[in-house]
Amino acid sequence: MNLLFPSREFDDAVAAVCHGVATDEQMGALNVLLHGNPTARDEYLLRVELHSRLASDPDLFSSTSVKAADSDLNGLRSSRAPNIVPLPPRAPHRRQVVSWAIGSAACFLILAAVGVTWFKRPSSRKPTSMAVAVLSQAVAPRWNSRADALAVGTALEPGWLRLKSGLVQVTFYSGARLVIEGPAQVQLVSPGKAFCQAGRVVAVVPAQARGFRVGTPQVEVADLGTAFGLDVKRGSAEVHVFKGEVEYQGRAATKQSLKEGRAVVVDESEVARQASADPAAFASLFDLERKWLAMLALRYEDWRAASARRNQDPSLLARFDFEDIAASGWALHNGAAGLSGVPDATIVGCQATEGRWPGKRALEFRSMSDRVRFGVPGEFRALTLSAWVNVKGLDREFNSLFMCDGFAPGTIHWQIRNDGVLDLGVQGPRPVDVQILVSPAVVGFNQFGQWLHLAVVVNGEHRQVVHYVNGTAVSRHALKHSPPYRLGPAELGNWNPGEFPHKPPLLIRHFSGAMDEFTLFNRALSDADIQALYSEGKPQPDL
Amino acid sequence: MPSDPKHTSGDQAAAQQRFLSLFLRSEWEVFRYVAALVPNQADAEDIVQQTALALWEKFDDYDPARPFTPWACRFALNKARQWMERRQRWQALLTEGLAEELANRREELRPELERRLRHLDSCLGKLSEDQRTLVEGYYHRRTGIDALAGESGRTVEATYKVLQRVRHALRLCIESAVQQDGATL
Numbered sequence: 001m002n003l004l005f006p007s008r009e010f011d012d013a014v015a016a017v018c019h020g021v022a023t024d025e026q027m028g029a030l031n032v033l034l035h036g037n038p039t040a041r042d043e044y045l046l047r048v049e050l051h052s053r054l055a056s057d058p059d060l061f062s063s064t065s066v067k068a069a070d071s072d073l074n075g076l077r078s079s080r081a082p083n084i085v086p087l088p089p090r091a092p093h094r095r096q097v098v099s100w101a102i103g104s105a106a107c108f109l110i111l112a113a114v115g116v117t118w119f120k121r122p123s124s125r126k127p128t129s130m131a132v133a134v135l136s137q138a139v140a141p142r143w144n145s146r147a148d149a150l151a152v153g154t155a156l157e158p159g160w161l162r163l164k165s166g167l168v169q170v171t172f173y174s175g176a177r178l179v180i181e182g183p184a185q186v187q188l189v190s191p192g193k194a195f196c197q198a199g200r201v202v203a204v205v206p207a208q209a210r211g212f213r214v215g216t217p218q219v220e221v222a223d224l225g226t227a228f229g230l231d232v233k234r235g236s237a238e239v240h241v242f243k244g245e246v247e248y249q250g251r252a253a254t255k256q257s258l259k260e261g262r263a264v265v266v267d268e269s270e271v272a273r274q275a276s277a278d279p280a281a282f283a284s285l286f287d288l289e290r291k292w293l294a295m296l297a298l299r300y301e302d303w304r305a306a307s308a309r310r311n312q313d314p315s316l317l318a319r320f321d322f323e324d325i326a327a328s329g330w331a332l333h334n335g336a337a338g339l340s341g342v343p344d345a346t347i348v349g350c351q352a353t354e355g356r357w358p359g360k361r362a363l364e365f366r367s368m369s370d371r372v373r374f375g376v377p378g379e380f381r382a383l384t385l386s387a388w389v390n391v392k393g394l395d396r397e398f399n400s401l402f403m404c405d406g407f408a409p410g411t412i413h414w415q416i417r418n419d420g421v422l423d424l425g426v427q428g429p430r431p432v433d434v435q436i437l438v439s440p441a442v443v444g445f446n447q448f449g450q451w452l453h454l455a456v457v458v459n460g461e462h463r464q465v466v467h468y469v470n471g472t473a474v475s476r477h478a479l480k481h482s483p484p485y486r487l488g489p490a491e492l493g494n495w496n497p498g499e500f501p502h503k504p505p506l507l508i509r510h511f512s513g514a515m516d517e518f519t520l521f522n523r524a525l526s527d528a529d530i531q532a533l534y535s536e537g538k539p540q541p542d543l
Numbered sequence: 544m545p546s547d548p549k550h551t552s553g554d555q556a557a558a559q560q561r562f563l564s565l566f567l568r569s570e571w572e573v574f575r576y577v578a579a580l581v582p583n584q585a586d587a588e589d590i591v592q593q594t595a596l597a598l599w600e601k602f603d604d605y606d607p608a609r610p611f612t613p614w615a616c617r618f619a620l621n622k623a624r625q626w627m628e629r630r631q632r633w634q635a636l637l638t639e640g641l642a643e644e645l646a647n648r649r650e651e652l653r654p655e656l657e658r659r660l661r662h663l664d665s666c667l668g669k670l671s672e673d674q675r676t677l678v679e680g681y682y683h684r685r686t687g688i689d690a691l692a693g694e695s696g697r698t699v700e701a702t703y704k705v706l707q708r709v710r711h712a713l714r715l716c717i718e719s720a721v722q723q724d725g726a727t728l
Contacts, residue, residue: 031638398651
């Protein structure tokens with residue numbers, strides 16, 4: 001018997017396998033087909049998964065029994081009955097068909113609770129966001145509490161910003177910018193509205209955000225195309241118009257307009273006194289941009305110094321800092337070349353782009369052919385890979401970070417899966433012996449567009465793999481395959497299947513985003529080493 | 544049989560409880576892992592049972608710092624292999640490394656499978672009363688095929704055929720839902 005795909009015979013054979021009534025002939029023919037045809041194999045896996053999901057997800061039939069499990073343990077028990085497992089007291093006779101032999105009611109309660117949470121299926125909702133603004137700049141911010149702390153680049157949903165000291169800039173989705181100086185308490189209400197409980201703020205409102213409003217306990221200010229400052233203290237609010245015009249309204253009073261160069265003070269008695277605007281009083285807020293750039297330049301300098309030290313590390317195999325990429329160049333300098341003997345890399349496609357700091361270069365991977373190729377000869381007992389990346393999106397099933405060509409024994413493949421998990425594959429002696437070590441989902445919408453430090457340690461001696469994000473371990477795994485590990489020809493940001501006996505078409509798996517540092521060590525870095533690596537390279541000082 | 548390190552029945556009960564809570568959380572996962580190799584429900588359950596026994600025997604070796612499910616799946620793969628050895632028909636399907644290839648590929652495909660199967664719930668809602676009753680009987684209540692055929696007045700052959708058609712309908716429904724996902728993003 002010979003099976004084609006797609007065909008009615010294929011459909012019938014898969015169904016027969018699911019029902020357990022397939023003939024020897026059907027089984028044999030399926031084996032041949034699935035071996036030779038990856039598309040048929042994937043379709044087979046999907047159909048079987050659909051079948052096994054129906055058989056193993058009681059929630060699908062919740063209207064009849066399992067919804068009751070929340071309140072009715074018997075409901076859960078009966079729904080579980082098909083998968084009865086015998087549990088002999090450590091002297092197992094091979095086949096014992098008994099039900100859960102558990103006398104203790106308390107134990108069953110625990111099990112029931114476990115079961116109920118487990119059966120919750122992942123939400124099928126589409127990704128949504130309530131955000132109204134983004135934290136766009138910050139200089140030496142100190143927040144009221146750890147819970148209030150926010151990183152630059154964070155999308156902000158309606159809620160309070162509580163700043164003890166320092167300066168931050170919030171850019172609303174309407175286009176309005178609010179510079180806030182601590183101590184301050186400011187509530188984000190909508191893309192077009194904020195409320196300042198206390199503190200000093202400057203609002204810069206471009207034409208497209210006209211009508212942007214800032215409330216205070218005493219007075220509400222509606223912008224008419226301006227820059228204005230607010231100083232809100234206990235019992236009084238000052239409004240200073242530096243440019244354009246605003247409308248303000250006290251609690252009881254009617255709307256009044258306030259022109260450029262003028263200020264108004266509204267106190268507890270609701271009496272409004274006009275005065276001249278005083279830009280000097282807000283000088284520190286206008287200075288944010290300059291301070292921000294100075295801070296970034298300083299961070300860049302610190303990183304450069306650390307970077308020069310790093311290049312002397314004798315355990316380095318390759319270190320690409322992307323500092324020297326020219327618009328038309330295709331060579332990428334290996335900073336560790338003198339020590340490791342790993343030659344410079346070759347850039348295929350890609351675009352030069354800005355990295356973590358103004359003036360710092362990075363490489364952007366955008367099209368399906370973009371990649372950086374290099375070769376690492378030798379055999380290794382341990383490896384550490386570290387990269388600064390800015391993920392634009394996870395559009396493909398696999399998004400390559402560092403990938404050895406093909407599936408040769410001892411090679412590794414480091415990528416981000418489209419569900420946001422970090423995925424390290426370690427090849428065993430045969431292509432089917434790959435061990436895939438995945439972290440929890442760590443890259444999602446909130447990480448897109450931000451600089452992230454990703455690292456993975458392959459420790460042959462302790463047979464352990466550890467995934468890291470921003471200096472912190474996110475998962476540790478037992479490693480099955482023993483050293484030596486080999487890298488050979490490899491790529492950043494893409495994958496070359498090499499000699500792997502797979503017929504095209506191949507899965508597109510290029511990285512979508514920018515990379516501005518990649519380091520490869522021939523030793524297993526410790527948690528503290530990885531933390532240090534992150535601290536050296538983080539775009540801004542800690543919060 | 545390894546010597547039993549647990550001396551009192553209290554320790555034994557605690558270990559049993561710990562094992563059960565871990566295993567229960569992983570049970571359906573392990574079942575689906577096994578079913579990718581041996582899709583027939585009854586056989587897959589058989590293998591899961593034997594896996595549970597083997598896991599319990601080796602529970603002393605389990606390192607609680609590591610996730611339980613992958614540990615359990617390794618046992619399940621072994622048990623599936625042993626089980627196959629005694630069943631030529633299944634050997635014919637899974638020979639030449641196809642079992643390992645399916646298990647590995649399934650791991651790679653997981654996000655894709657999840658993306659599709661999350662529509663299963665709503666697609667089930669679109670089945671006719673008759674189809675739904677059959678699916679529920681077969682998959683959920685685990686009623687035997689003979690009884691299901693008897694209930695509906697169909698032959699066993701025809702009952703299998705209806706199940707196949709229902710899965711096909713679900714498959715199409717899921718695919719179109721996935722397409723719509725893409726279109727409205």
